[in-house]
Amino acid sequence: MRKMSLNPLGTLRKTTYRSSEQEEYNFQRGADALPSIGTGVLLPTEKQLRSIVESGERKRVKIGTSPLAGNAKVCIDPDRLFGRHLAVLGNTGSGKSCSVAGLIRWSLEQAQQESDSFPNARFIVLDPNGEYSRAFSDSKDPTKARIFKVTPATESGELLLQIPLWFWNSAEWCSFTQASLKTQRPTLIQALRFVKAGQTEPAENKSHDTRRYLRTVLSTIQIEKNTGDPWGKFPKPKSFYEKLKMLKGDLEPELALLDGEELTALNNLFTYIEELCVPRRKLHANPIFSRWDVDRLLELISSAHSAFGGNEGDTLPVDVDAPLEFRGDSLLRSVEATAEMLNVSEYAETMLIRIRSLLANTRMKSIIGDTKNLSLHEWLSTYIGEDSAKNGCITVIDISLVSTEVVHIITAVIARVVFEALQRYRKLNTVTLPTVLVMEEAHIFIRRYNADAENQDAASVCCQVFERIAREGRKFGLGLVLSSQRPSELSQTVLSQCNTFLLHRISNDRDQELVNKLVPDNLRGLLRELPSLPSQNAILLGWASELPVLVKMNDLPQSQQPHSNDPDFWDVWTGKDVNGNPVERKADWKPIVDNWQGKSE
Ligand SMILES: Nc1ncnc2c1ncn2[C@@H]1O[C@H](COP(=O)(O)OP(=O)(O)OP(=O)(O)O)[C@@H](O)[C@H]1O
Ligand SMILES: [Mg+2]
Numbered sequence: 001m002r003k004m005s006l007n008p009l010g011t012l013r014k015t016t017y018r019s020s021e022q023e024e025y026n027f028q029r030g031a032d033a034l035p036s037i038g039t040g041v042l043l044p045t046e047k048q049l050r051s052i053v054e055s056g057e058r059k060r061v062k063i064g065t066s067p068l069a070g071n072a073k074v075c076i077d078p079d080r081l082f083g084r085h086l087a088v089l090g091n092t093g094s095g096k097s098c099s100v101a102g103l104i105r106w107s108l109e110q111a112q113q114e115s116d117s118f119p120n121a122r123f124i125v126l127d128p129n130g131e132y133s134r135a136f137s138d139s140k141d142p143t144k145a146r147i148f149k150v151t152p153a154t155e156s157g158e159l160l161l162q163i164p165l166w167f168w169n170s171a172e173w174c175s176f177t178q179a180s181l182k183t184q185r186p187t188l189i190q191a192l193r194f195v196k197a198g199q200t201e202p203a204e205n206k207s208h209d210t211r212r213y214l215r216t217v218l219s220t221i222q223i224e225k226n227t228g229d230p231w232g233k234f235p236k237p238k239s240f241y242e243k244l245k246m247l248k249g250d251l252e253p254e255l256a257l258l259d260g261e262e263l264t265a266l267n268n269l270f271t272y273i274e275e276l277c278v279p280r281r282k283l284h285a286n287p288i289f290s291r292w293d294v295d296r297l298l299e300l301i302s303s304a305h306s307a308f309g310g311n312e313g314d315t316l317p318v319d320v321d322a323p324l325e326f327r328g329d330s331l332l333r334s335v336e337a338t339a340e341m342l343n344v345s346e347y348a349e350t351m352l353i354r355i356r357s358l359l360a361n362t363r364m365k366s367i368i369g370d371t372k373n374l375s376l377h378e379w380l381s382t383y384i385g386e387d388s389a390k391n392g393c394i395t396v397i398d399i400s401l402v403s404t405e406v407v408h409i410i411t412a413v414i415a416r417v418v419f420e421a422l423q424r425y426r427k428l429n430t431v432t433l434p435t436v437l438v439m440e441e442a443h444i445f446i447r448r449y450n451a452d453a454e455n456q457d458a459a460s461v462c463c464q465v466f467e468r469i470a471r472e473g474r475k476f477g478l479g480l481v482l483s484s485q486r487p488s489e490l491s492q493t494v495l496s497q498c499n500t501f502l503l504h505r506i507s508n509d510r511d512q513e514l515v516n517k518l519v520p521d522n523l524r525g526l527l528r529e530l531p532s533l534p535s536q537n538a539i540l541l542g543w544a545s546e547l548p549v550l551v552k553m554n555d556l557p558q559s560q561q562p563h564s565n566d567p568d569f570w571d572v573w574t575g576k577d578v579n580g581n582p583v584e585r586k587a588d589w590k591p592i593v594d595n596w597q598g599k600s601e
Contacts, residue, residue: 004041007523008034009547010055012048023047027055029546046070056546061110063103064553067537074540074551078107081544082436082479085470085497088538089487089515090504095535096483097562099502099553100438101135103481106554108142108393118142118389122435124418126411129440130400131562133158138560145394146382150367150401161397162379165328165358165368166196167413169321175461176358176409177351181454183344184351188335189320190223190342195334196324207262210254211308217247218301220341225298230289239343241280241287248273265307269300323376323417328359328369362598363403367410380421383414384435408458411445412465419469422476432477437469442482443489463491470497488514499543502551505533523548 008031016024025048044052050072059075066072081103088096104123111119119142125132136145137156152158168176170189179185194216229236251270258266276297280287318324332355339348358364385391402410418437425433439445446467449460456464469480470493482498484490488510495518506512512531516524519541526539526548533539536555541548571577572585593599 006035010052012044012052025051027052052547053549060114061107062554063106063540064551066549067552068550074545074549076540076544078111081500082107082434082481084474084499084543085480086482086500086502086544087442087487087495087498088481088483088502088504089511090485090506090533090538091508092485093535094504094506094533095538095553096485096504097131097135097440098536098556099504099538100440100481100483101132101560101562102553102556104394104436104438105136105143105556105560112142119393120388121393122385122388122433123394123438124384124414124435125394125396125438125440126414126445127396127398127440128400128407128444129562130398132396132440133398134563135560136394136396142388142393144392145396146385146392147396147398148383149398150363159382161367161399161402162374163367163410163413164325164374164379165331166326167323167376167379167417168409169413169416171456171461172409172412172458175456175458176406177354178455178457179351180347183342183347186223187339187342187344187348188351190219191331191334191338193219193318193320194338195326195331196320196322197318198326206257207308210262210266211305211310213250214301214305214308215310216337216341218298218305220338221294221298221301223342225291225294230294231291234286237286237288240289241277243341243343244273244277248277261307265300265304269304272297272300325375328355332356332359358406361403363401364406367402368406379417384418384421406458408445408462411439412458412462415439415462415469416465419465419473419476419478422478426476432475434477434479436479436481437473438481438483439466440483442466442484442494443486446482446484446491446494447489448491463494467491467493470494487511500540500545501542503527503530503539503541504537505530505535507531519548526550 010027010029011031013026013028014023015026047070049069053066053069053072053074058077058079059073060077062073062075064074066074086103088099090096104125108119108121108123111121121142125145127133130149133145133147133149136143137147138144147158148161149158150161152160170192173179173188173192174185177184177188179188224230224240230240231237248270251266251273255263255266255270276289276293332352335348335352335355336345339345359369380386382391383395383397385393385395397414399407399411415437418435422433422435445459446463447459449456449463451460453460466480466482469478473480480494480498482490482494486508487495487506488508495514501515501518503515506515507530512527515530516527519527523541526541529539529550533550537550537552539548540551568577568583571583575583577583
């Protein structure tokens with residue numbers, strides 16, 4: 001007797017006869033009756049296999065054929081493929097980038113055909129190798145992309161990549177400056193608040209200046225109250241005392257210049273500070289303040305603030321993560337001033353050095369610095385796209401030349417801003433704006449990290465953004481496509497939220513093991529093929545495909561492939577290619593050195 005193990009997948013029913021030979025079949029997932037022992041076994045004919053693979057509704061875009069099923073057409077529904085995140089995994093050279101470029105292209109072309117008009121679609125490709133600009137550079141729409149680069153070739157229509165530094169949120173600033181939890185982080189966050197509220201911009205007049213000064217004092221003392229410093233352990237009360245003395249010194253010259261309500265309010269404050277300071281002068285080594293003292297002080301500062309025209313709304317802290325415009329040097333000044341105000345100047349130095357070096361970096365300046373004219377509105381309209389008929393459907397953001405110390409932050413900022421913009425879009429419009437975010441080389445940007453680490457470095461901040469998109473993106477119409485050579489290094493949260501997988505050749509043990517875990521038990525057999533798949537072939541499984549299938553992806557002509565040819569050693573060595581055309585490759589290092597050392601741009 002033979003023993004056989006079965007995976008019931010579905011039922012194939014014969015439906016129509018057009019002539020005696022032309023049978024049609026209809027495949028449905030699931031089986032309402034299971035075979036009993038002794039039932040005969042049939043091998044499916046090619047036609048039957050094809051019906052199985054081609055079954056299902058809403059097969060809208062053809063992406064390839066299935067060589068194991070009589071070259072049946074493999075079609076997908078973009079709603080399913082992009083709606084619930086797609087992971088494209090495989091070794092180097094196995095065809096991932098070609099597949100990604102193809103999926104985008106074929107979907108758009110089909111959409112255009114179907115609607116007879118320009119597709120209203122949005123694809124944002126984050127391209128760390130600079131390979132996609134070629135794939136979407138054809139002059140005919142809808143697959144002509146807007147290409148953003150650090151060093152754009154403007155004659156071919158490429159645009160300068162600009163990610164203003166005021167887009168960064170507080171977590172991104174903290175990880176970039178490696179701010180320590182205890183003193184640097186509160187200082188930096190407070191400084192960001194001030195700079196976003198426009199506090200470090202030049203004042204309109206004298207009384208505006210004082211008003212702003214009082215507001216700053218008000219919020220720093222509020223912070224100290226919340227942390228309990230004035231009645232805390234030595235030397236915290238002492239530094240609070242020093243601060244009061246400084247405040248008194250600052251206010252004294254003001255008094256002579258004022259009159260009316262402003263004078264009364266400031267005078268009251270001044271007198272009260274003196275009341276607090278004088279009896280404590282002798283025990284200035286450890287002058288304790290009570291909660292009541294501080295409350296009364298806050299009250300007086302607040303009424304002085306209103307006497308100078310300030311109002312409640314003024315003192316409400318601005319959302320520190322809101323993308324409000326400011327300049328880099330204003331932030332520097334704000335950090336310096338805040339550190340002084342909080343008495344932590346000596347601890348803020350390392351942080352300041354990092355911000356200064358960021359602002360001084362010539363290569364980065366064009367990306368983050370000289371963007372005074374770029375508003376958030378303009379950014380969203382050019383990068384996500386306002387009118388795709390005018391702007392095109394694809395944005396390629398080439399981050400290959402962004403310097404390594406900020407590339408994770410820049411990537412995180414782009415992904416987060418896109419996500420938050422779409423979140424807000426749904427809030428205002430109640431419907432979503434379907435958008436696809438493509439992340440190439442995902443193992444670099446969505447790398448597993450240690451969640452317990454006290455200081456989150458840039459890579460983990462970046463990963464967290466993608467984890468959030470993977471978890472919540474679907475609700476806001478944001479689909480994620482990630483492509484990676486090392487699935488075992490990817491964040492598990494992101495991978496487990498991907499509902500569709502396109503698996504190219506994978507030969508590494510650990511990666512295979514991981515992929516095995518992603519598929520249900522009864523389908524593991526299929527994955528035995530993985531180590532030997534030729535390039536351009538892949539296994540499609542998950543939400544977008546009723547049954548896992550082996551696909552040979554459509555052919556992508558050379559001009560539409562991402563620019564990542566295998567190196568042509570032999571042609572360069574011998575000086576001619578297979579067709580006998582001369583191949584020239586000079587090794588001229590001078591321009592490279594100049595560019596590297598920043599001598600020419
Ligand atoms: N659909 C396709 N049509 C035509 N050629 C293809 C296709 N898919 C793969 N290829 C061939 O395979 C080669 C490698 O593909 P690709 O650059 O996409 O690999 P990759 O998996 O992205 O590699 P890496 O991980 O190094 O980026 C291509 O240069 C191309 O010649
Ligand atoms: Mg690639």
